[in-house]
Amino acid sequence: MGNSMRGVYTGLAQIRRTVFREVARLAYESQSGDFGWVDELPYKIIPGDVATYRESVFLERAIVGERIRLAMGLPMQGVDKPARLSEGVAEAAKPERYYEPPLINVIKFACNACEEDAYKVSDACQGCLAHPCREICPKGAITFKDKKAYIDQEKCIKCGRCASVCPYGAIQHRVRPCAAACGMNAISSDEAGRAQIDYSRCVSCGQCLVNCPFGAIADKSQIFQVINAIQEGDEVIAEVAPAFVGQFGGKGNVDKLREAFKELGFSGMEEVALGADLCAVQEAEDFLEEVPDKQPFMGTSCCPAWSVMAKMEFPEHAHCVSMALTPMTLTARLIRKQHPDAKIVFVGPCSAKKLEAQRKSVKSEVDFVLTFEEMAGMMEARDIDYAKLTGEGSTDFDVASADGRSFAVAGGVANAVVNAIHRDHPDMDVHVTNAEGLDECRKMMKMATKGKFDGYLLEGMACPGGCIAGPGTLQPINKTAGAVKLYAKKAPIKTAPENAHCGLLDELERDAYGKRAAADAVAETVEAATPSDDAAHPGA
Structure with a gap:
């Protein structure tokens, strides 16, 4: 279970909190029925034309836009069709409104498409004479190229024996932080290598969303x-x-x-x-x-x-x-x-x-x-x-x-x-x-x-x-x-x-309905x- 980022106030935490603050502030201040402010909010949260975290300010605003919608309990829109951010807000403003499933969402274009599960050789490899990694590999997946170990991913069965014997700790097990944090094994990769959630397994514990360093996973709010x-x-x-x-x-x-x-x-x-x-x-x-x-x-x-x-x-x-x-x-x-x-x-x-x-x-x-x-x-x-x-x-x-x-x-x-x-x-x-x-x-x-x-x-x-x-x-x-x-x-x-x-x-x-119905809730x-x-x- 990855918990390394917990309690560290990162730029990502700041963006999350800024979205909640601004949605809350405008909900308190806006006149009933006027939701034009929703469309302007990404420009307020991400001002200027220089990107801070991503390769472009447009991508940053698009991601913040999805976060704003989720913070208002609305479904995400994606970027594959024209849409106003404020679409559906009037409906969401009703006090008795509840979340539309799913509760936990992957913002696809924020996802880093991390490797799901792979052993990779880092620069720490010294190309040593003993080659214990090659000797212990049960599938012959390790060879040496230019005096560095190389793992054939087609042959690798991810047993991890090579990593355990390397005297330099040069072989790293790379996993998706969100998948490593998910105790339900509910996270895999889609055809583009981005995270996807198997909702038939997800129990909404939320550990994935606090362990994704790219802020690509978010839950809906009723703020x-x-x-x-x-x-x-x-x-x-x-x-x-x-x-x-x-x-x-x-x-x-x-x-x-x-x-x-x-x-x-x-x-x-x-x-x-x-x-x-x-x-x-x-x-x-x-x-x-x-x-x-x-x-x-x-x-x-x-x-x-x-x-x-x-x-x-x-x-x-x-x-x-x-x-x-x-x-x-x-x-x-x-x-x-x-x-x-x-x-x-x-x-x-x-x-x-x-x-x-x-x-x-x-x-x-x-x-x-x-x-x-x-x-x-x-x-x-x-x-x-x-x-x-x-x-x-x-x-x-x-x-x-x-x-x-x-x-x-x-x-x-x-x-x-x-x-x-x-x-x-x-x-x-x-x-x-x-x-x-x-x-x-x-x-x-x-x-x-x-x-x-x-x-x-x-x-x-x-x-x-x-x-x-x-x-x-x-x-x-x-x-x-x-x-x-x-x-x-x-x-x-x-x-x-x-x-x-x-x-x-x-x-x-x-x-x-009485307590004994609790078993039916699963x-x-x-x-x-x-x-x-x-x-x-x-x-x-």
């Missing part, structure tokens, strides 16, 4: 629709994932965040850690009731990319992944009880949550999903300096527990569930294993299906490091992990069962990633 709902005077309430700590600069301070949302026009803000507490209690109850009598092990439910992968690839063990409602959905249902007509916006680190919110089999009560990066664009658009806010705000609910706030870091979910089990069974020995990254999650599930983890609680996280490494995060992963842990320690209650709202669990699960989530000719999805 435009959220601001339209605010501008139309709707009651709009944010629920913010526990990974928010430190994302916007400064230390974890919920009151500061509440003030920021208020300045953005939101009516209120709550912590998703509240729902995390309820989720931990539900999973503890399910584990006690079902493992090992009804099922050999239980996987956690809160990461949609992990749970969809597990159910899709191990269908005969799909029932072993918890059916508990996720923290996002439980928090939204808590808010909905007090604010029946509000638009609820989940703000977090995750692109897969954008699809989870659209599921029809489990009513999420979430109207829109934004990432922290999209939220940062909104704050820049309104000139909000997070560090300078004083932090004033109120909440409908009590604060969450330390364990609920720790859901954002790998290992935190399992720890919260174990602590919840220990409330009534203090001496029970609960076996736990956890995996980060979909490749590791798959290995964990394989071992579990072979009986290696009978009686265990399995925690799966699609992003290496947990939610703090989601594609919508802004800060280095290790830095955020430390910030979340410090913030969790300040919680006045320590474990999930101490949360006063746990008594509402049964009622919240009965709302809408095919639907993958389907929602797949391109279709339908108009927008109806509300979740």
Whole structure:
């Protein structure tokens, strides 16, 4: 899993953020029905006639144009036919508009057409006398030309033995950064050598889009629709994932965040850690009731990319992944009880949550999903300096527990569930294993299906490091992990069962379609990633 660029503020990150900021700023400022500004935006973001990153300023503007459309939740246009950038914007401006699939998109003319999987000899080759690379190659693919090793790609079977024996490290394994980051093996090459996504496999974890150094992969946003709902005077309430700590600069301070949302026009803000507490209690109850009598092990439910992968690839063990409602959905249902007509916006680190919110089999009560990066664009658009806010705000609910706030870091979910089990069974020995990254999650599930983890609680996280490494995060992963842990320690209650709202669990699960429908959401989530000719999805 490539994570080398994470937390580094590159020129690419700057372009992404500039697009979000400008779309947000103009959504706040534009008069209803006037969308001419969309066509002018690429010229504002990429001024002048000299290219900075690409071979031409025209290509730079075309790529930014596609990013603008995706940031507004619109499909890409391509460059093979004349089209106005603002085409379809009026339709997208409707607050109840949802993403048209696919969610994750390859901007083809931004793609570098990286080699998919090849061993190549670099200039470090010394043409040594021993020629260990040639001797070890099982297919005779290596010869020497002008005292340098040469690999015949037709004969090479990509076993990597040559690279392992070269004393100079001169043989490099070249892979697409996006494909290396994809734990679903969903990325291959099209006929022009550019990346393409197999949407029947993609679970929208978003790791490809943060690991592409050319910025050729992007997901769709609802930043435009959220601001339209605010501008139309709707009651709009944010629920913010526990990974928010430190994302916007400064230390974890919920009151500061509440003030920021208020300045953005939101009516209120709550912590998703509240729902995390309820989720931990539900999973503890399910584990006690079902493992090992009804099922050999239980996987956690809160990461949609992990749970969809597990159910899709191990269908005969799909029932072993918890059916508990996720923290996002439980928090939204808590808010909905007090604010029946509000638009609820989940703000977090995750692109897969954008699809989870659209599921029809489990009513999420979430109207829109934004990432922290999209939220940062909104704050820049309104000139909000997070560090300078004083932090004033109120909440409908009590604060969450330390364990609920720790859901954002790998290992935190399992720890919260174990602590919840220990409330009534203090001496029970609960076996736990956890995996980060979909490749590791798959290995964990394989071992579990072979009986290696009978009686265990399995925690799966699609992003290496947990939610703090989601594609919508802004800060280095290790830095955020430390910030979340410090913030969790300040919680006045320590474990999930101490949360006063746990008594509402049964009622919240009965709302809408009930929790046991969660198993049905797998095919639907993958389907929602797949391109279709339908108009927008109806509300979740």
